[in-house]
Amino acid sequence: MIRTVAVGARAGLHARAAARIAGAAGALPTPVTVRVPGRSPVPADSVLSLLTLGAVHGARLTLEADGEGAAEALDELAALLATDPELATDPELATDPELATDPDRGA
Amino acid sequence: MRLARAVLSARAVRTAETATDRVAAIHRCADVLEEIGAVAPGYRQEMLARERVMSTYLGEGVAIPHGLDTSRRLVRRDALAVLRFPDGVDWGNGRVTVCVAIAARGDGHIELLAALAEILLDPPRARALRSCGSAWDVVQMINRAVVAGYDR
Numbered sequence: 001m002i003r004t005v006a007v008g009a010r011a012g013l014h015a016r017a018a019a020r021i022a023g024a025a026g027a028l029p030t031p032v033t034v035r036v037p038g039r040s041p042v043p044a045d046s047v048l049s050l051l052t053l054g055a056v057h058g059a060r061l062t063l064e065a066d067g068e069g070a071a072e073a074l075d076e077l078a079a080l081l082a083t084d085p086e087l088a089t090d091p092e093l094a095t096d097p098e099l100a101t102d103p104d105r106g107a
Numbered sequence: 108m109r110l111a112r113a114v115l116s117a118r119a120v121r122t123a124e125t126a127t128d129r130v131a132a133i134h135r136c137a138d139v140l141e142e143i144g145a146v147a148p149g150y151r152q153e154m155l156a157r158e159r160v161m162s163t164y165l166g167e168g169v170a171i172p173h174g175l176d177t178s179r180r181l182v183r184r185d186a187l188a189v190l191r192f193p194d195g196v197d198w199g200n201g202r203v204t205v206c207v208a209i210a211a212r213g214d215g216h217i218e219l220l221a222a223l224a225e226i227l228l229d230p231p232r233a234r235a236l237r238s239c240g241s242a243w244d245v246v247q248m249i250n251r252a253v254v255a256g257y258d259r
Contacts, residue, residue, distance in 0.1 A: 011176060011216070011217075012216070012217040013217065014216060014217060014220060015163065015165060015171060015220060016161055019161070047165065047166060048165065048166055048167070048224040048227055048228050049224070049228065051165075051220045051221055051223070051224035052221050052224045052225050052228065053221065054217055054218055054220075054221030054256055055217065056217050086176060
């Protein structure tokens with residue numbers, strides 16, 4: 001089963017964005033792979049592997065999973081990949097006073 | 108396809124650093140980025156702020172200190188600095204022997220990260236980066252990986 005999604009993070013799939021995806025993927029009961037055109041799929045639960053994709057904003061990623069829970073797993077990761085982590089309501093970011101007072105953030 | 112350009116020069120590589128903790132290590136990273144003219148002095152505080160938001164530990168003994176998304180005005184040119192800490196630095200969620208400090212204004216950051224991740228997933232190259240390679244080896248290895256990424 002496959003799902004295609006465009007990277008929503010304005011700054012691309014950088015280290016923090018990749019860590020967010022890998023963390024979510026690691027908690028799923030089903031292994032998910034991610035690939036970009038012309039390259040081999042990589043495991044979605046590995047930050048380093050995700051970074052090798054070099055996925056900039058808008059890059060099309062193909063997610064793949066099989067078996068029980070595959071559809072839910074793909075839905076969850078596709079939704080995360082489509083959103084910008086800087087704009088998401090991440091409790092860690094939301095409570096950081098440094099960021100909360102930054103007028104440039106979230107513009 | 109992008110025009111290949113060297114992002115790391117030998118004068119931005121330090122192979123025998125020491126730091127008592129990760130704040131001290133980030134200060135050293137900022138020192139080097141300033142010395143090579145890659146960032147304005149204010150970038151230092153932004154690197155410390157980024158680290159407070161979320162650890163920049165990447166895995167395989169490597170951390171990638173960098174600024175916030177709002178720090179790009181403080182970046183004078185895209186560049187890397189590589190600082191090796193042979194005694195290691197406690198990074199909270201891992202022990203760091205190499206810091207790859209990043210100054211980047213745009214998506215260049217993503218290409219650098221892809222190149223670095225390729226190296227870290229390749230044990231011989233990861234080892235060379237962490238311990239045995241000379242400053243020149245490190246420069247060659249990283250610039251080659253970045254150029255390979257442009258050609259992909």
